[in-house]
Each structure stands twice: as C-alpha cells, then as structure tokens.
Amino acid sequence: MAVSRAQRRAFFAAWLGYLLDGFDFILITLVLTDIAAEFGLDLPQAATLVSAAFVSRWLGGLVLGAIADRYGRKPAMILAILAFSLGSGLCGFAWDYWSLFAFRAIVGVGMAGEYGSSATYVMESWPKHMRNRATGFLLSAYPVGTVLAAFAYQLIVPSGGWRWLFYAGLVPIALTLYLRRSLPEAAEWEREGGGSSVLFAPGRRLVNALLAAVITTALVLVFSRTATGWPLIVLVVAGLFVLTVQLAGRRWPVVLGVIATVFCAFLYSWPIQSLLPTYLKTGLGYEPGAVATALTWAGLGYAAGSCLAGVLGDRLGTRRAYVLGLFASLAFVFPVFALPAGNVVLLWVLLFGMQATSQGISGLLPKYIADHFPTRTRAAGLGFSYNVGALGGAVAPLAGAAIAEDIGLGNALTLLAVVLTLVVAGLVGFNVPARLERYEWGITCNERK
Template identity: 50%
Template sequence: MAMAARPWYKDLSGQHWRAFWAAWIGYALDGFDFVLITYVLTNIADEFHLDLVTASTLISASFITRWLGGAVVGSIADRIGRKNAMIAGIWLYALGTFLCGFAWNYWSLFAFRLIVGLGMAGEYSASSLYVLESWPKHVRNKASGFLISGYNVGSLVVAFIYPFITAHFGWRVLFYIGIVPVILTLYMRKNLPEHTEWQQTSTEKAGGISFFKLFSPRILPVFIAITLFIFAAFLYSWPVQSLLPTYLKSIGYDATGVSQVMFAANFGTLLGCIFAGFLGDRVGTRRAYIYSLLISLVLILPFFIIGKANIWLLGLLIFVLLFVSQGIAGLHPKFMSMYFAPEVRGSGVGVAYNLGSLGGAIAPIWGAFFANLMGLGTALAVLMFFWTFVVVALVVFDVPGRLLQRTAGIRSYEVQNTTPEGTVEPSQV
C-alpha cells in the first residue's frame, strides 16, 4: 500500500513562516498605502482646488518612479541582500505616505507620491524574492500566491476604515497611519536572517551594479520578454480594475450596488491568489497560467452581456472571472524569478515588473478611448480578451524560456525540484 503524501506544510519550519508573515504584512501595508489616495482623491481635489483630471495625476505619479525603485532597490537586493532591500523599500513607501499627510499643495503631494512609487516597487521584488528563495522549491508557487494576497487584504482594509477615519479625523490622518510599516522593519532587522539563495551565491558574484548587467547580450532578451509579459498582464487586468466601478454606474447601479459587486471582485482576486499557489505547485507554474487564463476567456463575454439583470449573478460571474484572471497574478513573482539568475534576480524582477506595470497607466486611457467608439462594456471586454490571449501565447510558447535557452543554454533557473523525500524530479515550470 502506497504511503500517503507528506503534507506540504510539514516541510516548512517556524523560520520559513516568520519570513513569510513579515513579508506578507509588508505587502498588505504596501497595498494599504498605494490605494489610499484613490479613496480620498475628491477630498484632496476640494482642498487644493484641483479639477478631477489634475487630481488623477497624483495616482499616476507613483507609476513614474516605479522602474527607478525597481532598479535601485533591486540592485541593493542583489548587492547586500534581500532582507536589507526589503527594509529599504518599506521605509521609502512608508515615509512617502506619511509625508503625503503634510502636503501643502498639489506639487508637494505629487513629489511625496513619487517617493511612494520608489518604495513600493523595490519592496515588491525584494519581499517576493526573500520568501521565494527561503522556501523549499516544491512549494514556491504557494509562497508566491499567498504573498501577493497580502496586497489585496491591504486594499480591503482601506475600504473598511476609510469612511470612519475621514468622517471623524479628515483625509490626512489616513496618510499618517501609513508610517506604521516602519515598526515592522524593526522586527525584520532583529529577527530575520538572510538564509536565501542570494546568501549562497553572494561570495561568487562579480562586482558591479546588477541593474547594468540586465543590458548584457545574455540577459537583455529575457528581460525584454518578461517586461512584455507583465505589460500585457497589466493591459488585460487594469482596464477592469480601474473602470469597473464606472461601468457598473453606467448600467444603472447605485453606490450600494457598486460596492457589493466590487467586494465580490476584490474577494475573488484575493482567494484566486491563494488558489493559484496550490494550482501552480500541483500542475506547474506555466500550466497554472494557461488553465486559469483559458477559463477566464470563456467568462469575459457573459459578464458584460448580463448587464443589470441580476446583481447576484453579476457578482458571482465577476467573482469567478477575477478569481481565475486576476488571481493568477499571485504567481507573477514566481514566474519572473525562474528566468533570472540569483545575482541579477533582484534588479531583473524589480525593473521588469515595474516597467511592465506602465501598462496599468495606459490601460484606463485605452479603455476610455475605445469606450467612445463601442461603449464601455464592449471596450473592456475586447481589451481584456485580446491581452489575455497575448499572455496565454507568451506562456504557451515559453518565450522567456526559449530566449534563455538560446543565450544561457537552459530553459529556467529552476530546472529541478527536490521532493520532500530527497529525490530529484523534473520541474513543471
């Protein structure tokens, strides 16, 4: 009789979980700080006498510096360690958010939002690599999915506390709360070791700044492919993320209805990130993307056809749609890390992700443009379908892996997984 499979969590020590929860809380607070401004934008516009278009540029400000944050903090991660880079990223976004509460005009607030972008970009790559490189290889998809769920939790927390805080204390207090993550860094510095793949290879790394190594002939093609992958992923996800409330209002839902559907959407994304981790470890990272996104293609059209006919059915459809389409983003850190060697992984993941995230800045503009031609619902459906198909194609044909094979002679930097029993089996990347 075959022995029962060893539960995955039995392979994780207390140190693994301490590393995870420290990074997860950092991600949750990152999500809290980043989306905060979207809730108080009208308050800011009123106080500083801004029109809505000008006020909206305060959201885009953090995107402007994300690539730089990925380059600087990512290079720190490759040079002096993931833990130190993670702490630096948290300090930057927490300080930037705190300073937003003291803004005296539009330009001061814009400048402080640039600091937020620097920090959150660097924290994304450093935290994800710290956990991924600390956990055993056969559960790293779970680590990735679980970790990204923290961002969604932070976003939900803002939604819950925003009405009370602004009604009783004003919008600035929400930004003052943003300094709280600094407390977490005190724990990190004292209690978390640098027991990662980075530490194992740090003595072998050549000098130099890892960001500039991305432009070497061996790495550049893979870097471009990963950047395009993330760019396409943002272009299929952000039209819906940014314009879904507007679409719901356009088909006749009031504020309560919009809130209910948006809760279903956000909750679906949260659970989807967690499920993606299990699916990725079960069938392989690439297969998890393919299965999830193919299912999402089937659900896009029904969601936009149903309209206002039934809010419960609409909520169920958006829950399932974002469960598979947005939840799979929980595997982005794992997917990207497979194609960069440890000595450039911090800057590679950080810069590729944050350059690709510019798709998130373009997506709402494209959505609004095409809405003038074909209606908002149709525009969102077309953009989501097309760019989802592009992502599926990039994964099916393993474009980054093929380029890596051509330049480095391997398809992935995770070509083998060690099982709990100690044997070695091919990785289902």
C-alpha cells in the first residue's frame, strides 16, 4: 500500500514541527559555556540548565497526551509547538540562573507534547505495515534541527551573543498557523473516536494537580541541586508510581517496564547529546566553527540512522532492529572518545557512525512504545511513559559532569554510553515490558513480536 498525498502532507507537517523542536531544544547545549561565564556557574551547575527541560517533560507528555486523546492529535501538536517556541524565546530574556531554569522548563513541556502528538499523528495517518518507517523518518527531523542550530550558533553567537540564538527559537510559532488551517486529523483517531483520561476525571482533578505540584517541586529541588538526599528522590519515585497506577490501571507493570527502558536509553544517549559540545571545546580545544562542523556530521548520522532504523524495523521487526543498532553503536563509542585533537576528518566519520547507530536507532522508540497502548489512550500512554523515562535525560548531564570530575569528561561519556547501551539491549531484546503483564488487549504476552 503506497503512501497517499494526504499522508505525505501530514508527515511533512509533523516532521517540520519536530525539526523545529530539535532546533529549540538543543540550543542550550551549544552555549552552555557562554551562559556559565555570564552567570558565574561551574560546569555541574550549568549542566542543570539542560536538565531543567526534563524536569517538566513528564507533565507535558501527560497533559498534552491526554488532550491529544480527548480532542485530537492536531490541536495537541499546535499547543506543543507554541510552548517550546515561547519557552525558547523567553530564554533570551533570562536575567539569572533561576529565570533561565524556568524558561527551559517551558521548553520541556512543549517538547514532550510534540514528541507524543507528532508520533501518534504520523503513525495513525500511515498504513500499519509502514509505521516503523513513519516514526524513523519522523525522528530524523530532530537531528536536522540540531544541525540547523549548529549553523545558527556559528552564524549568530560570535557576533550577536548567546541571547540572539534563543530569539531565533520563536520562528516555529509561524508553523502553528499552517497546522491549524491545512491539516486533517489523524485517520485512525477519527475512526475510533476520542478517549478519556483519569487525569481530568472530576473526582481526581484536585488530587492529581496537588500530586503533580509535589512531584514537580521535588524534581526542581533535586535537578537544580538546591536540595539533595534520598527523601526527595523517594518522594518523586513514589509520586510517579502512584500516578502510573492510577492512569494505567491493572496494566501499570507494562508501563513501568516501558519507563525503565526509556530511562536507561536516555542515560546512554543524553550525556553525549548534552555534553559533546562542551567536550569538543574544553577537552579537545576546538573553536566554535570546528564544533559546529563536528555536530553537523553527528546530526547527519543521527538523521540517516533514524531513516535506516525505520526501514529495518519494518523488515526485521521493531525489537530485532533496535537491538542490532545498539550493539553496532558500541564499535564507535570507544574510538570517538579515544581520538586525540587534530584528527578532524576521522572525528567526523566516527561521530556520524556513532550517532547513526546509537541515536538513530531511537527512531524506533515511538513505535516500540505505542505497541503497548490502544488508540484511545495511545498519546497519553506514549507521552507519559516516554517522558517520565526521559528523566534519565535530566540525570544524564549531571551524571556525566560528576563522573568527569574523577576520570575526565571523555572517559565518563564512554562509560555511561557502553554500560547503559547493554542494559537497554537486554530490556528490549528480552521484551521485558511485555513480560511484566499477563495479557494485553486479549493477547498473551508470548504472542508479541
């Protein structure tokens, strides 16, 4: 079955939105050293500004996912783009650490909603046998956005300063007008009708709002390093567990399994995503132009790998292709961070290969997660489980920076990437989330592919 013109148009709109999402989200990593210098921050504290967007993502994925299930995928996409665009623009007006932290949290809400709503929109607009390709091709937009951000960094920051880079993040707002006027709703969602979420149930709204406020406050205290200690972490875990059980009902074990898989996936990938520019500048001494070029090759590898992952996923099966990509990535991680300064061309090649395999294979994640949810709760289920798991991305730069104080940044990034890649390969390869529940939509777990 070929993809129709309407389906291609729907895909392009979602792809463009996700591209701009990647552009806005990655800006902070490019100017982390500039911000640290202006606000007088050390590297671990500056790294918390990357984590700030992850602090709010779980809530954005849940709320905007519930809106997507109830009112449609398209309105949720529009709200998500508005959120991450406004948040990015406001970052340019930040006057201190806490204002920038808050504006980055707004970016996180939008990014979470964009991921869930765009992925479900594209999957439910395309034929079922092509849905790995749909998500793989969709996620190729994110690294293209990072490449554009790298070019913008090289063009804007040396002459205009880091604030003007964030002002450019307001551009995606124009896309919302196109989305609102031109796109149809996802066909599968329209056929099956809107779902509902206990998040907005009349008897639970107040309790859920208070629970969300407590979890968010605790996360801010932990990831801003304002307060530390196990009590806060236990509070966050307990709160998210209560929300998971409440939202997923008797299917909560599989949701926890998905969250654990995504959490580990972020722990292997996001230390590199967030701290690679810092490593290239401080560890190898590259100038901004050389850093931008290296990130361009890394982004192109990510994009190519996402597309290839989609094709392999439809041919080999989602899980088989995922595990294959993870193991292939290990061949590139060690050489990348063992390479001394000066080997520029070889660095480009290795970064391309590493990101094509380690990050590119994540193009299968939306399909892998969505397989665990029916249409009526798919956006909220995908948005919540993915973005709670994405808290691993908040831990990642902090863990990378902390470990780097003892063994160096390059060694720290290598260690996290290798160990957590093997963990994710095990979780996906042995189909752990599906094994945690007895039945799913009347199908026994051992019948899943």
